[in-house]
Amino acid sequence: MRYFRKITGEQLYLSPFDADDTEIYTKWAEWMNDRTVADNFGEYQNLVSTANAKKILGELKGYRFAIILLDNDVLIGHVSLHDINHLCRNAFLGIFIGEEKYRGKGYGSEAIRLVLDYGFNTLNLHNIMLSVHADNNAAIFCYKKAGFQEAGRRREWVFKNGKYIDKIYMDMLAREFKEQGDEGLKCE
Numbered sequence: 657m658r659y660f661r662k663i664t665g666e667q668l669y670l671s672p673f674d675a676d677d678t679e680i681y682t683k684w685a686e687w688m689n690d691r692t693v694a695d696n697f698g699e700y701q702n703l704v705s706t707a708n709a710k711k712i713l714g715e716l717k718g719y720r721f722a723i724i725l726l727d728n729d730v731l732i733g734h735v736s737l738h739d740i741n742h743l744c745r746n747a748f749l750g751i752f753i754g755e756e757k758y759r760g761k762g763y764g765s766e767a768i769r770l771v772l773d774y775g776f777n778t779l780n781l782h783n784i785m786l787s788v789h790a791d792n793n794a795a796i797f798c799y800k801k802a803g804f805q806e807a808g809r810r811r812e813w814v815f816k817n818g819k820y821i822d823k824i825y826m827d828m829l830a831r832e833f834k835e836q837g838d839e840g841l842k843c844e
């Protein structure tokens with residue numbers, strides 16, 4: 657797979673990708689069968705083969721990026737702005753770092769900053785929101801650190817590991833992102 661430095665940060669870049677590229681769909685299948693990823697999207701009950709992954713990826717809409725390390729061009733995850741409403745200028749953000757060994761190293765925070773900058777300052781969005789399971793402490797911490805705040809929740813909405821869990825909605829406005837200034841774009 658050839659990746660493109662569409663949006664470049666300090667440790668990684670965001671690249672468009674082809675859904676029918678072998679690395680893209682085989683990694684997607686691997687990650688969507690990995691409980692540490694799939695459980696956080698309510699996808700663990702699904703059986704994702706490489707053929708399913710190729711089909712699913714081909715049907716996804718919105719601005720979807722592969723997250724690639726600058727040092728070695730390794731694919732480590734995906735980040736997206738999807739369900740975009742250009743009239744109201746809002747969208748949903750989705751992200752995962754597929755490989756466990758690459759989590760907790762600041763890559764998720766940097767990818768979020770880069771895609772928020774693209775969403776607010778290139779696509780001219782006004783509100784970017786996301787949803788997260790209430791037991792996903794790493795993601796909630798990461799989103800708060802990026803400047804998202806809780807906008808509401810659906811109580812006991814997700815059934816996982818034999819328990820019901822709240823689904824939390826978080827959002828950020830363009831002016832809140834701008835208030836962070838350039839500091840907001842420097843990922844630690």
Ligand SMILES: CC(C)(COP(=O)(O)OP(=O)(O)OC[C@H]1O[C@@H](n2cnc3c(N)ncnc32)[C@H](O)[C@@H]1OP(=O)(O)O)[C@@H](O)C(=O)NCCC(=O)NCCS
Nearest residue numbers: 696752753759760761762763764765788793794795797798
């Ligand atoms: C959520 C996710 C995208 C975050 O990306 P990441 O690269 O692991 O996160 P970062 O390294 O940027 O860490 C962000 C902050 O969260 C903190 N953090 C990491 N794991 C944590 C945990 N289990 N509990 C609390 N805070 C945690 C980090 O310490 C860091 O804060 P710091 O910079 O002040 O130290 C990533 O962990 C992931 O893909 N998880 C699996 C899939 C998933 O949950 N996707 C989101 C679905 S809504």
